Amino acid sequence: MKRKILCVVGTRPEAIKMAPVILALKNEPWADVRVLATAQHRHMLDQVMSFFGIKQDIDLDIMRPNQALTTLTARLLLEMDGVLNAEKPDIVLVQGDTTTVMTVALACFYHRIPIGHVEAGLRTWDMQNPFPEEANRVIAGKLARWHFAPTEGSRQNLLREGVPDSDIIVTGNTVIDALLMTAAKDLELGIELDPNKRLVLVTSHRRENFGEPFRNICRALRTLAENNPDVQFLYPVHPNPNVKDVAHELLGPVSNFVLCDPLEYAPFVAAMKRAYLILTDSGGVQEEAPALGKPVLVLREETERPEAVEFGVVKLVGSNYDVIVSEAQRLLDDEAAYREMARGVSPYGDGHGAERIVNSLREYFN
Secondary structure (H helix, E strand, O other): OOEEEEEEEOOHHHHHHHHHHHHHHHOOOOEEEEEEEOOOOHHHHHHHHHHOOOOOOEEOOOOOOOOOHHHHHHHHHHHHHHHHHHHOOOEEEEEOOOHHHHHHHHHHHHHOOOEEEEOOOOOOOOOOOOOOHHHHHHHHHHHOOEEEEOOHHHHHHHHHOOOOHHHEEEOOOHHHHHHHHHHOOOOOOOOOOOOOOEEEEEEOOOHHHOOHHHHHHHHHHHHHHHHOOOEEEEEEOOOOHHHHHHHHHHHOOOOOEEEEOOOOHHHHHHHHHHOOEEEEOOHHHHHHHHHOOOOEEEOOOOOOOHHHHHHOOEEEOOOOHHHHHHHHHHHHHOHHHHHHHOOOOOOOOOOOHHHHHHHHHHHHHO
């Protein structure tokens, strides 16, 4: 008897981390796999789905310009009610900590459909940071039946919250599965860069950095670029006006700063491979870059991914101008300090996370 598994993706990071799981499940004769895209991020989601050769069976196309979180949540909940009534899946898989994840988990709870939470157990223990992701993953964690934790630290977080140990499976993070699948290919960046200059790759888009924190980040980046004319900076800029307008105002005039539109997944992996140093507030990049041997400075005050910090391959610098400038300059100038962070070790996985998820579901259903 085939079991219907509904795999939900809403944003680009969700699609990247769910792609190995979806592809692995499609090879299982017992699994009837259906893919639902909420399209919380329309364009960037579609790029990833196309790259991995995955087509959505259901597309909610939920995003609207300047949509408030309350409106997004309400619309998603109503849409999911209809989907679950029509599909009647045996299990729904969600990934991460987006509004899609939290809302789908709630809808499934109302329908008494079991949830499998991929990348479960990440915590900062601060509901306001990151906002709204911490609340999203805590709520999803309360409602999930299977908790696919990426690390032992995530497992301990779930145990601390009272999740039964039997419901937790430590799998490694599927982002490493996707990364290794992609990095093995011959990738084109598609942006002309000076091959003789070291590259600093920047990403910053987090909601909690909007306003003065983001202006501080951009001022620090501008100082670094001006003080290091022999270094090239590349920043794929998120389209949100809170990010785009400020980045172009403060960094656009700097000659060795290249601002571009968000990169598709494969070119972004190519950019990470090409980079000497990465500054980011992205959760996924904190996991991916260490596996490629790239030091990461995290533009956040806290991280729900402390393992890489403990490994010494990631460092928190927040939005503090002085700290960003001094720590980045140290890595550009001090070869010993750089080598210490560029060890090519990742605490987040071995590329077999999706296999472990599929194995646990197969055992359950059979």
